[in-house]
Amino acid sequence: MKYTEALEVLKKGNQRFVEHKLQNLTKGIIDCDHLVRGQDPFAIVVGCSDARVPTEMIFDTRLGDLFIIRNAGSVANKTQIASVEFAVIKLKVELVVVLVHQNCGAINAALNYEFVSENLDFMLSQIRELINETDDKSIENITKLNAFKSINNLTSKSKIIKSKVEEGSVKIVPAYYEISTGKVYFL
Numbered sequence: 262m263k264y265t266e267a268l269e270v271l272k273k274g275n276q277r278f279v280e281h282k283l284q285n286l287t288k289g290i291i292d293c294d295h296l297v298r299g300q301d302p303f304a305i306v307v308g309c310s311d312a313r314v315p316t317e318m319i320f321d322t323r324l325g326d327l328f329i330i331r332n333a334g335s336v337a338n339k340t341q342i343a344s345v346e347f348a349v350i351k352l353k354v355e356l357v358v359v360l361v362h363q364n365c366g367a368i369n370a371a372l373n374y375e376f377v378s379e380n381l382d383f384m385l386s387q388i389r390e391l392i393n394e395t396d397d398k399s400i401e402n403i404t405k406l407n408a409f410k411s412i413n414n415l416t417s418k419s420k421i422i423k424s425k426v427e428e429g430s431v432k433i434v435p436a437y438y439e440i441s442t443g444k445v446y447f448l
């Protein structure tokens with residue numbers, strides 16, 4: 262699916278979610294025999310593990326529609342970048358959404374930093390760098406900047422993704438999920 266069409270499908274799905282008119286998610290495993298043969302997702306989502314942001318639900322997508330990479334803070338490091346490369350090359354997905362959200366616990370943890378473990382430190386390092394570089398340290402501003410930072414990582418740390426974006430066959434868009442309304446704002 263072309264990325265322009267994929268983006269429209271996501272926007273319409275989120276609109277249905279906001280209006281309590283879910284169509285796809287409620288179907289469950291009905292009519293999914295074709296999924297046994299393989300996956301053909303139309304979008305990749307790099308999002309947060311936060312329990313309040315269930316990706317398929319907020320976009321009202323069907324089984325097999327989304328290739329999702331979640332971690333606390335929606336950061337893009339080697340493993341996430343490799344997953345996006347896989348979906349772009351092997352599954353020919355054109356649209357990548359980097360999805361951040363209101364009141365993100367990972368951003369909060371970076372803002373109120375204290376050492377917990379080396380692993381957590383590594384995961385939060387991208388967000389902590391942003392905080393140090395930025396005057397407006399409000400959680401909303403840092404969260405949105407973090408989406409752009411992850412997008413930058415996807416292209417600057419992957420020749421494959423960079424060339425796809427440059428040739429126009431892959432589009433990466435940032436998005437912000439508002440927990441209080443269920444609305445996804447494409448930034």
Ligand SMILES: [Zn+2]
Nearest residue numbers: 309311365366
């Ligand atoms: Zn989060």
